[in-house]
Amino acid sequence: MNRLTFKLEKRLTPSPVMVFIIPLISVLLALLLGGIFLVLTGENPLTVYSLMFVDSLGSKYGLTETMVKAIPLMLTSLGVSLAFKMKLWNIGAEGQLYMGAMAATWLPLTFPALPIYLMLPGMIILGMIAGGLWALLTAIPRAIWKVNEIITTLMLNYVAILWVDFLVYGPWRDPEGSNFPITASFAEAARLPGLGDSRVHTGLFFALALAVILAIVFKYSRWGYSINVIGSSERAARYAGMNIKRNILLVMFLSGAISGLAGMAEVSGIIGKLQHGISPGYGYTAIIVAWLSKLNPLAILIVSVLFGALQVGGYAVQVEGVPAAVATMLQGAILFFVLGGEVLTNYRLKLVSQKGEELSK
Amino acid sequence: MNQSLIQLKGIVKKFPGVLANDHVDLDINPGEIHAILGENGSGKSTLMSVLAGLYKPDAGKILLNGGEQKFRSPRDAIACGIGMVHQHFKLVEPFTVAENIILGEKGNSFFLANKELKAKINELGKKYGLEINLNAKVWQLSVGEKQRVEIVRMLYRGSKVLILDEPTAVLTPQEAGELFENLRRMASAGCAIVLITHKLNEVEAIADRVTVLRQGKLAGVLEHDQINAKEMVRLMVGRAVASKYERDSSPVGGVVLELDKVNAFNDMGLPCLRNMTLCVREGEILGLAGVSGNGQREMAEVIAGLRQVESGKVLLNNGNISNLSPRTIIDLGVAYVPEDRLGMGLVPELNALENLILKNYHQQEYSGRWLLKSQAVARNAETLVKQYQVKISSLHQPIKVLSGGNLQKLLLAREISSSPKLMVVIYPARGLDIGATEAVHKLLLELKKQKTAILLISEDLDEIFKLADRVGVVFDGQLTGDFPVEQANLEEVGLLMTGSSLAKERMNDNEPAHL
Numbered sequence: 073m074n075r076l077t078f079k080l081e082k083r084l085t086p087s088p089v090m091v092f093i094i095p096l097i098s099v100l101l102a103l104l105l106g107g108i109f110l111v112l113t114g115e116n117p118l119t120v121y122s123l124m125f126v127d128s129l130g131s132k133y134g135l136t137e138t139m140v141k142a143i144p145l146m147l148t149s150l151g152v153s154l155a156f157k158m159k160l161w162n163i164g165a166e167g168q169l170y171m172g173a174m175a176a177t178w179l180p181l182t183f184p185a186l187p188i189y190l191m192l193p194g195m196i197i198l199g200m201i202a203g204g205l206w207a208l209l210t211a212i213p214r215a216i217w218k219v220n221e222i223i224t225t226l227m228l229n230y231v232a233i234l235w236v237d238f239l240v241y242g243p244w245r246d247p248e249g250s251n252f253p254i255t256a257s258f259a260e261a262a263r264l265p266g267l268g269d270s271r272v273h274t275g276l277f278f279a280l281a282l283a284v285i286l287a288i289v290f291k292y293s294r295w296g297y298s299i300n301v302i303g304s305s306e307r308a309a310r311y312a313g314m315n316i317k318r319n320i321l322l323v324m325f326l327s328g329a330i331s332g333l334a335g336m337a338e339v340s341g342i343i344g345k346l347q348h349g350i351s352p353g354y355g356y357t358a359i360i361v362a363w364l365s366k367l368n369p370l371a372i373l374i375v376s377v378l379f380g381a382l383q384v385g386g387y388a389v390q391v392e393g394v395p396a397a398v399a400t401m402l403q404g405a406i407l408f409f410v411l412g413g414e415v416l417t418n419y420r421l422k423l424v425s426q427k428g429e430e431l432s433k
Numbered sequence: 434m435n436q437s438l439i440q441l442k443g444i445v446k447k448f449p450g451v452l453a454n455d456h457v458d459l460d461i462n463p464g465e466i467h468a469i470l471g472e473n474g475s476g477k478s479t480l481m482s483v484l485a486g487l488y489k490p491d492a493g494k495i496l497l498n499g500g501e502q503k504f505r506s507p508r509d510a511i512a513c514g515i516g517m518v519h520q521h522f523k524l525v526e527p528f529t530v531a532e533n534i535i536l537g538e539k540g541n542s543f544f545l546a547n548k549e550l551k552a553k554i555n556e557l558g559k560k561y562g563l564e565i566n567l568n569a570k571v572w573q574l575s576v577g578e579k580q581r582v583e584i585v586r587m588l589y590r591g592s593k594v595l596i597l598d599e600p601t602a603v604l605t606p607q608e609a610g611e612l613f614e615n616l617r618r619m620a621s622a623g624c625a626i627v628l629i630t631h632k633l634n635e636v637e638a639i640a641d642r643v644t645v646l647r648q649g650k651l652a653g654v655l656e657h658d659q660i661n662a663k664e665m666v667r668l669m670v671g672r673a674v675a676s677k678y679e680r681d682s683s684p685v686g687g688v689v690l691e692l693d694k695v696n697a698f699n700d701m702g703l704p705c706l707r708n709m710t711l712c713v714r715e716g717e718i719l720g721l722a723g724v725s726g727n728g729q730r731e732m733a734e735v736i737a738g739l740r741q742v743e744s745g746k747v748l749l750n751n752g753n754i755s756n757l758s759p760r761t762i763i764d765l766g767v768a769y770v771p772e773d774r775l776g777m778g779l780v781p782e783l784n785a786l787e788n789l790i791l792k793n794y795h796q797q798e799y800s801g802r803w804l805l806k807s808q809a810v811a812r813n814a815e816t817l818v819k820q821y822q823v824k825i826s827s828l829h830q831p832i833k834v835l836s837g838g839n840l841q842k843l844l845l846a847r848e849i850s851s852s853p854k855l856m857v858v859i860y861p862a863r864g865l866d867i868g869a870t871e872a873v874h875k876l877l878l879e880l881k882k883q884k885t886a887i888l889l890i891s892e893d894l895d896e897i898f899k900l901a902d903r904v905g906v907v908f909d910g911q912l913t914g915d916f917p918v919e920q921a922n923l924e925e926v927g928l929l930m931t932g933s934s935l936a937k938e939r940m941n942d943n944e945p946a947h948l
Contacts, residue, residue, distance in 0.1 A: 292807065294800040301791065304782040310739060311769070311777050312791045313760030 080419040090417040095364065098409035105405050106398060113394075120394055124385025134384060139272045140342060142380030144169070144334045144351065146279035146373055148358035150286055151203075151330030153367045157290060158303040158323050164210065164225030165331040166355025167232030168203040172332025173339045174236050175202030177346040180262035181244060181255060188261035195262060195336055203332015204325040206232060211324030215317040221324070229355070240348055254347040264341035273341030278333060279373065286369040299323060331355060352383070360407050379403065436499070438463045438625050439484070439515070439594060444493035446479050453479040455649045456493070461594065466616060466626040468636045470669060471646035472866030477629045480646070481596050484627075485517035486510030516587030517596040520603075522579050526572040530565055534586045557588050561619050576724070577608035584615075588624075595619065596627045601635060602863075605724050606894070606927040613639050631669075631866070633662045645669055669867070678874060678899055681882045685902065686715030688751075689886035690736065690855050695745035695755075697728075697735050705731040707910040708745065713855065713886040718877065720901025720918070721890045722926050725860075728910035729890045730772060733857045736888075737769045738762040749855065763792050768853035770844055772860045774837070778844045781833035785825055786814045788832055789847050821846035821876070838869025845876050856880060859890045874900060894923060906930055 107117035128134045148165040155162035176199035180191065206228060213219035237253070246256040264273045289296040302309040302319055309316055334354065339346050361379055365371035386399025441459040445452075454476045461467050471477045482488045484495065486504030495502050497513055504510045507517070524533050531547075534554060551567050558564050563581050571579060580600060587595055597616075601609040616626050616639065630636060636643050643660055645652040645668040652668040691712040699705035705728040713719045723729055734740035735755075736747055742755040754762055771777045779788050790799050790810055799809050814828050823842045825835060832843065841861065848856065861877065862870040877900060881887055890907075891897050897904055904921040906914035906929040914929045 288804075292804050294794060294803060294805055297787065297790075297794055297805060300783065300787070301780055304780045305776055307773070307777045308780045308791065310759065311737070311771065312794075313738075313758065313763050 078421055080415070081422050087417055087420070090413075091366075094413035094416060095410055098406055098413055101409045102402050102405035106402050109401065110394075110398070115394055120389050120392075120398065123389050123392065124382075124398075127388030128381035128384040134388075136270045136272055137384045138377060138381045139276065140380070141383045142376045143273070143275045143279055143341070144338055144354040145357060145361055145376040145379055146283070147275070147334035147337065148331045148355050149361040149365070149372045149376055150279065150282050150369055151327045151334070152355075152358050153362040153365070153369065153372060154286060154299075154330065155207075155323055155327035156362055157296075157367055158299045158319065160211075160214070160320065160324055160327070161222045162207060162210075162225050162324065162327050163222055163359060164207060164228050164328070164355070165334075165358045166351060166353065167225070167229035168206050168328040168331035169335040169338070169351055169355050170229075170232040170236045171206040172199035172203035172329075172335030173346060173350055174232075174239065174335070175199050175332070176336035177244070177255060177258075177339055180258040184259045184262075186261060191259075191261045192264065192340070195340055196333065199332045199336030200329035201332070203335060204329035206332070207324045207328025208321060211321045214324070215320040236346065236350070237348055240346055244346065246345075252347075255345045258340065258344045262340060263344055264337060266341075271342065273337065275334075275337030275341045278337060279376075282330060283369040283373050290367075290369065331358075357383075357403065360403060364407065364410055437461060437496075438498065440494075440496040440499075441480070441484065442494045442496065444480060444483055444495075445491045446476075446483060446488055447491050452649050454483070454490070454493075457646065457649070457651050459484075459644055459651075460654075461625050461627060462642075463593070463625050464620055464623050465641040466620050466628060466639055468628045468630055468640035468643040469646065470630060470633075470636055470643050470665060471652075472631060472669060472868070475646040475669075475866075476649040477631075477646055478598060479649075481517065481598065481627065481629055484510070485515060485596055487517075511587075511590050511592070514591055514593035515596070516590060516592030516594070518580065518583040518587060518598065518600065520598045520600075522583055524571045524579060524582060526570070528571060529567065530569050530571060530574075530582050531567040533571055533582060534567075534589050536586075554585060554589060557585060560622065561588065562615055563588075575608075576603045576726075577605075577611070580604070580612070581615075588619075592624070594625045594627065596629070598629045599631070600628070601630070601632065603725070605930050609635075633665050636660060636665060637662060678878055680878065681716075683716065685717040686884060688712045688714050689749065690888065691746075691748040691751075692732070692736075693746040693748065695732075695735060695747060696743045697731055697740055698743060699728075699731055705910050706735065709907075709910060709912060711905060711912050711915070713888050715886055716881055716884045717903065718881055718887040718889055718901045719903050719905055720897035721888065721905045721907055722894060722897050722930055723890070723892065723907035724930055725772075725892055727907050729859060729907060731910075732907075733769060733771065733859055733888075733890060736762075736855075736857055737767060760795075763851075766852075766854035768848035768851055768856045770841075770848055770856070770858040770861060772863070774840045774844055775833060779832055779840060782831050784830055785818065785823075785828045785832055785843065786810050788843065789814045789817055791847065793851065817846040817850055818843075822872070836869075837864045838866060838872070841865060841869065841873055842876075845873065849876060849880055852883075853885055855886045855888070857888045857890070860892065861889070862891075862893065862896055870896075894926060897926075898923070 103121065110117040110120055126134065128138050148169060151168070152162050152165050176195040179186070179194050179198055186194065207225070210221050210224035210228060213224065214221045240253040240255060244255045246254055264275055266273050267276070298309070298314050299319065301312065302314060302316055306316060338350055343350065357379055361372060361375045365375045382399045382402055386396040389398060390396040437460045439461040441457065443456045443458065444454050445456055446454040457476065457480055459480065469477045469481065479488065483490045486507040486509050495504065502513055525536065528536070531551060531554065535550065554567060563585050565578060565581055565585060571582065574582065584595065600612060604612060620626050628640065637660060640660065641657050643655045643665065645665060647669060655664065692709050694708040694710055695706050696704065696708060697706040709728070709732060711719070721729065731740055735742055738757050738759040738761070746753050747755040749765060749767065754765065775781050780791065790813065794800055794805065799806055818825055818828065821842050823839050823846065825839065832840065835843070858877065861873050865873065877887060877889065889897065889900060898918065901918050904916050904918050904926060905912055906926055908930060914926065
């Protein structure tokens with residue numbers, strides 16, 4: 073009697089079917105795993121999940137909130153995906169978002185009377201420059217001395233968050249704000265218009281436009297080609313005469329600028345002022361979103377909505393006494409299964425008998 | 434009766450898309466030097482990896498002294514006395530020779546009785562004539578010495594069967610001769626030596642028996658008295674191969690490339706080129722012989738603008754190009770085929786379309802201000818792939834799946850199609866089989882006809898003597914010899930490659946060196 077064993081065999085090319093199926097199965101497995109935890113904590117997973125689903129995607133209000141969360145996720149994910157494309161591991165989208173929000177806030181606080189056609193473009197430009205410069209701060213040592221950008225971008229996150237805290241607890245605190253750590257509310261001219269009467273703001277169009285632009289850059293542009301080559305093999309890029317240092321600086325600046333824009337959109341489109349804790353970690357979730365989307369800008373839009381919904385669903389169940397951490401747990405679990413499943417896009421599982429005869433695929 | 438020490442029976446090993454070994458049998462007797470001959474991709478290395486426990490065969494048996502063995506890891510194989518010396522040495526560079534030899538041995542306590550160990554190794558060394566300095570750090574050793582350390586390590590672990598994977602690929606002719614003497618001594622002491630190679634002269638020089646593989650199948654076994662080059666080639670390739678190329682003998686033109694007392698540092702900041710001076714003319718192939726690591730790679734990089742020139746001048750058609758940017762130098766008409774095809778010359782993750790525009794994607798032909806001209810890119814790839822007969826299933830597939838020969842054709846296609854004034858090629862045929870080597874050589878001769886100056890850097894003297902108009906020798910960052918090919922002689926070039934006037938003196942003082 074032959075013994076049967078499983079064997080992994082490398083595929084010549086990644087399976088296109090698996091590329092689509094694996095994320096789907098991963099979400100299901102993550103829900104299953106989350107369900108086990110919910111059962112252990114004495115909740116009915118079906119009730120919790122349906123509540124999460126209905127509250128995030130099943131009503132007009134829920135959908136609106138989901139989109140509100142999805143916009144900063146889209147922008148920061150697009151930002152990091154640009155850097156990731158060149159294998160620059162920009163983990164600093166969170167800090168770049170805060171710096172962008174900070175710089176954008178400066179304009180309406182200092183010149184509250186500017187007309188809208190100067191105010192909004194000014195805030196956009198300031199937010200992007202600040203986010204970009206914050207990222208550039210790590211790109212310069214990386215380009216010159218090869219200082220690891222993972223560490224520097226990560227550490228600058230804390231600096232940026234604490235710097236914003238310093239401002240809102242200190243010099244920028246609204247004297248009429250009853251001691252809350254918030255700045256004065258922006259003038260109407262400093263607010264991004266909403267879509268209809270909802271909280272979804274025009275920042276959504278920034279994300280949509282950037283996604284299309286990045287998709288074209290990655291696929292069809294001369295610059296995108298060189299980013300791709302540098303990311304795949306720095307030695308080949310140097311051999312081909314590409315300027316690697318200049319591209320490190322440029323890509324990192326733009327990556328940070330896009331996250332800075334996310335910060336500007338948050339303060340201008342949602343809150344209307346700068347305050348402590350403006351982001352619940354969008355810049356970190358962006359890393360997961362970009363990775364799950366395989367750095368495809370259009371996929372980033374979709375995955376961002378999914379993760380926005382998860383976050384909103386998490387808040388919703390909190391009202392019922394279930395910790396909002398359920399959402400974070402599901403995020404982690406999805407990433408875990410997708411990474412694990414990646415094996416199957418590059419390998420195929422085969423059932424073989426001890427004698428080496430193939431039985432089935 | 435002659436009992437085989439090791440028998441492989443019906444070994445089958447599959448990789449995705451390839452049947453690397455197709456029911457291969459092999460007999461190895463004690464005390465013999467057994468050559469495994471075959472082109473690249475014929476399955477020699479796979480077969481030996483099965484024997485050394487690195488791969489599990491999909492079918493077939495391994496018999497040791499008639500009893501079946503199953504190897505789950507190289508450790509099992511070593512325990513049965515089978516040791517393999519790989520082409521790329523698996524030594525820890527900062528450790529001493531002695532530390533490397535005992536590395537990975539179970540049962541050695543950390544504070545091993547040093548004297549005892551060293552005595553044991555020295556005894557082994559004396560028995561087989563393998564003398565090494567146990568206290569030297571491995572990074573200080575020459576390639577030949579490192580190989581000796583690997584061999585002693587296997588012997589120390591009690592190997593009775595020693596597998597060597599293309600051991601002479603990295604050695605000078607002198608070192609190779611020494612290695613062969615040592616192997617002969619080990620064989621007469623009862624060891625079985627298995628030699629993986631694709632060089633016929635080595636087989637003729639040393640093997641007692643040869644097993645020839647072709648396309649994963651057993652092509653034939655030749656006993657000692659049947660070994661001759663013609664028969665081996667027939668088994669190996671299935672056809673006869675040209676031993677000489679027809680060469681264009683039109684006169685060469687003016688000087689294209691000139692290095693004038695160039696000095697440069699290697700990656701460790703040590704001098705690697707010392708007043709290097711040479712020139713290459715239009716329509717001329719300068720074959721630069723030398724053992725790798727004597728500044729050849731650095732010289733190519735200096736010419737291509739990838740390495741700083743510390744002093745001296747690099748002239749292209751009398752214009753100084755030293756320390757210009759790589760792109761400027763490319764645009765001036767310098768093509769470069771680096772030794773590292775995949776990772777420098779070509780980008781493994783990208784497809785053929787993208788790889789074929791690597792150096793000229795920025796030129797008007799292939800891109801506008803912002804976007805690439807995808808039709809022009811596709812047309813370029815289709816034309817080149819057809820013209821240079823690159824075997825490729827899809828232009829959209831990452832090129833890392835291609836064989837070495839096809840990668841080299843792809844790389845040469847790109848570089849030659851830029852109609853360069855100067856072509857720098859390093860080790861163009863390294864790792865290629867006979868067929869692909871011939872194709873690559875013909876491309877270079879064709880390029881010479883078009884009046885390109887070619888700097889051919891190689892360790893393979895056969896290659897240099899077949900292709901070059903002039904033969905140069907590089908040793909320790911200097912040009913130590915420069916002859917027209919008609920006046921160059923193989924032994925002298927071989928000696929110059931090992932450096933030093935010492936070699937020359939020995940030749941004059943004593944009897945003529947026998948190689």
